[in-house]
Every structure is written in structure tokens, then in C-alpha cells.
Amino acid sequence: MKAYIVYYSMYGHIHTMAQAARDAAQDVEGWTAELRRVPETLPDEVLEKMGALDAKKLMADVTTAQPSDLEEADAIIFGTPTRFGNMAAQMKAFIDHLGGLWTRHALVGKPATVFTSSNTQHGGQESTILTFHVPLYHLGMVLVGLPYTFTGQRTMDEITGxxxxxxxxxxxxxxxxxxxxxxxxxxxxxxxxxxxIATKLAK
Known part of the structure; x- marks a missing residue:
């Protein structure tokens, strides 16, 4: 079975998390995983002014995501930075190109999950994930979160997402x-x- 990590990263934080997700997926028996970055919508001169060209070079070898990737995947992990409590415009533009899959119900029942990044501890991490869920519900996907079986989200030893x-x-x-x-x-x-969960659904 195949998982795709579909993400946008401007400064490398989401890219680093996407790599961790890929490595974890590849360690699950019966699964392969590949990275897919959504297309950049900003010109290089703007990215240069924003200090984001180094991260773009870092991801130069990552295949650009296509809507068809979502259809062929057995599970999808989405990653996006936070923009005022919502997903980045680059990710939204990609999601908005999934109308053909929506028309054919191609993603109905497909399991998916979302991770994110923000500048500050209360910079919209939760609202970004929750608002990202909305179009995924419209596409008919089965949404999965991060349960408290991950005890790290209860830690009081450090500031953490x-x-x-x-x-x-x-x-x-x-x-x-x-x-x-x-x-x-x-x-x-x-x-x-x-x-x-995806393995159980497939059975």
C-alpha cells in the first residue's frame, strides 16, 4: 500500500516534518511512502525577498504534487504552515484544483491526516488543522488526528506543538x-x- 505526504513548506519546517512522516510510513509493514510538494505560487524574486530560496533549493528534488497522486494513494498525510489560522495559499490553491476528483467521488473513504507549523505557541496551529479538515470532508475523506496515545502532547517539560x-x-x-x-x-x-486505520479499512 502507498502513502503520499503532500505538503507545502516555505522555510523547511514542514519539509522536515514531512520527511519524518515518510520515514515512519516506510517502517510500517506493507507500506511505501513518497513526498509530494504542492506547486509554488510565488515568483523567485518574492521568495528571495522573503528569505525562502534556500528552502526551495532544499526541496528541488521532491516531485511536484498532482491531483492524480491523491487518487492513487491509499492514505494521505497533508502538511502546511499556518497563515493567519488557515492553510497556506499554495496548499489552498492545490486543494481548489481537486474538483475533478470531487465530481467522481474519487477520494470518498480515503483516510487522511494533517500536520502544521506556526511561528508562535498560539499562532493558529489547531485552527489551521481544523479548517483544513473542512474541504477534506467535502471530498469525502476519513479524517484521523493524533490521539493521546502519543504521550508527548501531555509534556510539561518544554514548549512544544x-x-x-x-x-x-x-x-x-x-x-x-x-x-x-x-x-x-x-x-x-x-x-x-x-x-x-488505513490498513484496517482496506481489509
């Missing part, structure tokens, strides 16, 4: 904080949980 809705990371106001071990463990746990 992750909630019952999905894994997350806190980048810091200057973007210098990369995902912590606990946050990476969260997205790994979420991925394994998704694939366990």
Missing part, C-alpha cells in the same frame, strides 16, 4: 527554531496511527 487534531511545530518569530524531537515523534506517531 502537537494537539489531538494533529502534530505541529513552533518555528519562532524569526523561523530559527526547527522541529523538536517531541514534535517529530508526534508526526511519526500520527503517521503510524493513520496507516494502521
Amino acid at each position: 502537537c494537539s489531538p487534531y494533529g502534530a505541529s511545530t513552533i518555528a519562532g518569530m524569526d523561523g530559527s527554531r526547527m522541529p523538536s524531537q517531541n514534535e517529530l515523534d508526534g508526526v511519526r506517531h500520527q503517521t503510524r496511527h493513520l496507516l494502521e
Whole structure:
């Protein structure tokens, strides 16, 4: 069975989490996993002004996502940074191109999950995941979160992302904080949980 990690990353935080999700998926018996990045909508001159070209180069070898990828996947892990409590415009543009799959009910019953990143501890991580769920419901997908079997989301030892809705990371106001071990463990746990459910559904 095949899982796709479909994501957008401007500064590399979501890319790092996507890699952790891919590695976790590949460790699940019977599953393969591949990264897919959604198309960039900003020109390079704008990305350069935003200091985002280094991350773009980092992801240069990642295959660009196509709507057909979602149809052929047995499970999908979505990753997006937070933009004012919602998904990034690049991800929204990709989702808005799934009308053909919606018309054919191609994603109905397909399991999916979402992870995210924000600059601050209360920067919209939960609302981003919850609002991301809305179009996935319209597409008929089966949504999976991050249960409290991941005990890392109960930790009081550090500032950390992750909630019952999905894994997350806190980048810091200057973007210098990369995902912590606990946050990476969260997205790994979420991925394994998704694939366990997807395996049961397939049976």
C-alpha cells in the first residue's frame, strides 16, 4: 500500500516534518511512502525577498504534487504552515484544483491526516488543522488526528506543538527554531496511527 505526504513548506519546517512522516510510513509493514510538494505560487524574486530560496533549493528534488497522486494513494498525510489560522495559499490553491476528483467521488473513504507549523505557541496551529479538515470532508475523506496515545502532547517539560487534531511545530518569530524531537515523534506517531486505520479499512 502507498502513502503520499503532500505538503507545502516555505522555510523547511514542514519539509522536515514531512520527511519524518515518510520515514515512519516506510517502517510500517506493507507500506511505501513518497513526498509530494504542492506547486509554488510565488515568483523567485518574492521568495528571495522573503528569505525562502534556500528552502526551495532544499526541496528541488521532491516531485511536484498532482491531483492524480491523491487518487492513487491509499492514505494521505497533508502538511502546511499556518497563515493567519488557515492553510497556506499554495496548499489552498492545490486543494481548489481537486474538483475533478470531487465530481467522481474519487477520494470518498480515503483516510487522511494533517500536520502544521506556526511561528508562535498560539499562532493558529489547531485552527489551521481544523479548517483544513473542512474541504477534506467535502471530498469525502476519513479524517484521523493524533490521539493521546502519543504521550508527548501531555509534556510539561518544554514548549512544544502537537494537539489531538494533529502534530505541529513552533518555528519562532524569526523561523530559527526547527522541529523538536517531541514534535517529530508526534508526526511519526500520527503517521503510524493513520496507516494502521488505513490498513484496517482496506481489509
